Amino acid sequence: MATRPPGDPFVSGAVVIVYLHDPREKIWGLLMDLSPAGVSIFGLGLHSFDDWLRSLTGSDEQRIHPSLSFYPLVRVEKILMDEEADGIPSFEAQCVARTGKGLKFHLALKETAS
Numbered sequence: 001m002a003t004r005p006p007g008d009p010f011v012s013g014a015v016v017i018v019y020l021h022d023p024r025e026k027i028w029g030l031l032m033d034l035s036p037a038g039v040s041i042f043g044l045g046l047h048s049f050d051d052w053l054r055s056l057t058g059s060d061e062q063r064i065h066p067s068l069s070f071y072p073l074v075r076v077e078k079i080l081m082d083e084e085a086d087g088i089p090s091f092e093a094q095c096v097a098r099t100g101k102g103l104k105f106h107l108a109l110k111e112t113a114s
Helices: 046-057 091-099 103-113
Strands: 015-020 025-035 038-045 067-072 076-081
Touching: 015 038, 015 091, 025 046, 025 067, 025 103, 038 046, 038 076, 046 091, 091 103
Parallel strands: none
Antiparallel strands: 015 025, 015 076, 025 038, 038 067
């Protein structure tokens, strides 16, 4: 397990997984803001993760695009840092392994294409 410096790890730009309820969802992406009102994430649903990676590495013109979303805190069950667990690579590590670049790189491309 990696050691983390003291302080709040949930800062803007951290790669996180947000667990939501009503309806149940898991969102992976960059934490943009965390406040008493809710959480803002630039990312996508975990159910789309593999399709998104395939669209990045393939020639398919129909790409899945991450989006900026706000979720009220009442829907948030928990927020986890995207980290390796029990030898299973993080989603960020899987992104780098399959595309050669991390989430922040791919989100920057989306922002410049808009």
